[in-house]
Amino acid sequence: MEIRVSKKSWLLLILFLGSWGTLQAQYKWKNPQEQVCPVIRGRAWQSELQGTYVRLPLKAQSKVRTPLWDLSQQSAGLSVAFYSNSPEIKIKYVAKGSRGMAHMPVTGVSGVDLYATDRNGRSRWCAGKYSFGDTITYTYSGLTYEDGSGRGYEYELFLPLYNSVSFMQIGVRENAFIDFLPVSQEKPLVIYGTSIAQGACASRPGMAWGNIINRELKHPVVNLGFSGNGKMEKEIFELLSEINARLYIIDCMPNMANATDSAVIYNRTLDGVNMLRARSDAPVLLVEHSGYMNEYTSEKVKSSYKMANTPLRRAYEDLIKNKVADIYYLTKEDIGLSMDAMVEGVHPSDLGMQQYADSYIRKIREILHEEGGNSSACIPCKQQRDPYDWTARHEQVLDLNSKNSPEILMIGNSITHYWAGEPLSDKQSGKEAWEKLFKGRRVHNLGFGWDKTENVLWRIYHGELDGFQAKTIFLLIGTNNLQFNTDREILDAIMLLTKTIRNKQPAAKLYVIGLLPRKGMEERIRRIDSELQDWVSETDAVYIDLTPSLINKEGRIDASLFSDGLHPNEKGYERIASVLSSFL
Missing domain, CATH: 3.40.50.1110 (SGNH hydrolase)
Structure with a gap:
């Protein structure tokens, strides 16, 4: 059958294609991996991880268990920082794994999160529209800049918490600029932990407690949280000891609560800390299990986290007794999660993540002697x-x-x-x-x-x-x-x-x-x-x-x-x- 297209229809089609091409040309795209200096933040082995969005170097694959290695390919805690004055910023990327989970939204598992820092150092969250297809896109429109100088803001883009990114581009308007910030030379805060540390069940990446600490304190943070696999193993402590850290945070008790022998927790704590201390004088913070929300309706649940915290406390006290320097302790009560701070009684909601972060920030400031005050000065x-x-x-x-x-x-x-x-x-x-x-x-x-x-x-x-x-x-x-x-x-x-x-x-x-x-x-x-x-x-x-x-x-x-x-x-x-x- 012959299909006839009117002259008017052809004209409209040509105009549409022309306008579409113009819209496409309005953006310029940059790949973070193609910059002269490393710009992927939150990693301890920068030179060994070039061209990737993963957390452990290739040499670790033969040392750690396969489930842990697979989790290290997920981009929890990674971010990219850049300057821009663009009124619109677009992110497009490819994520390999499943988009969401039953208890954690797609925006946390596979989404990104953008924050701006204005010229006076104040943090600003950016709302984006998103589309989850084969290629995921986020569009941040209507961005405004208070001083009107044209110099823009510093942005930080936090990557997915439970997915593996294989490709990413950041686009800005053609008449705007984008300049990536090289990775800082500052020593990082290094987190070794469980799914809670990795970011489950934050609604978006910026709400994972490690990323909240990053945003609040502005210290580099390396997130080595591995869902279900934070078990204080020798192989991970060996990797941790390679990092020139400002502070080590060991928060593994949620994955140790079912240990049949409390000696496992005690011995792994001592061995791990001694391994770190042999190569580093950075402070070490040991963290108790934060508890479960249904502990007051289940004695079995209550006893399980206490069985983990008791040998951890004993190990800490023995480290202090043996005069191991700069060892600190964060208790369940210090963390102080409220009754509604978890999604399903195990993993924190955004409320729980904020409470986690607040307790950590107080402790980190104490350890690092970072005082503040009430006035802006x-x-x-x-x-x-x-x-x-x-x-x-x-x-x-x-x-x-x-x-x-x-x-x-x-x-x-x-x-x-x-x-x-x-x-x-x-x-x-x-x-x-x-x-x-x-x-x-x-x-x-x-x-x-x-x-x-x-x-x-x-x-x-x-x-x-x-x-x-x-x-x-x-x-x-x-x-x-x-x-x-x-x-x-x-x-x-x-x-x-x-x-x-x-x-x-x-x-x-x-x-x-x-x-x-x-x-x-x-x-x-x-x-x-x-x-x-x-x-x-x-x-x-x-x-x-x-x-x-x-x-x-x-x-x-x-x-x-x-x-x-x-x-x-x-x-x-x-x-x-x-x-x-x-x-x-």
């Missing part, structure tokens, strides 16, 4: 307010410190950042004064433009003072908090920073520099500095007052020493260097 966070790449500079500092241990550190904001010294900045306003002051000394510039006290706190908590012993540290911070915080909040934050620096660098000579005079704020800064000086005098730090060298007879800022009423010029840095020279 004392809550550690990132920032991206200046044109330079703040995160990249942080990574430069970590790299520089690891390769060339500094004698002297200059910690601060743009006043320090744009003075001179390494890591090098495009702008150096006092290079001659810097080189004269620090000639022959290894000095690292830990100044970051637009930093406030909370941003410096974040940087210190994330490794900038770790792995070396400095002789001298200068701290100059607080001026960028003046328009956001009260005097009391600024003082409290500087005090917290001083305490934190002393904790990280106990042998260094610490100098706290008062806020520099600032045009129109001289009186307020004078009050803050006076109180700061009184407080510092009661500590082992030394207060430095630069104000007399930078003001005129009327007590106002000497404009000839500054470029803009805030930042010193070459002459101003010469005055500063002259004062600091007497402390070196």
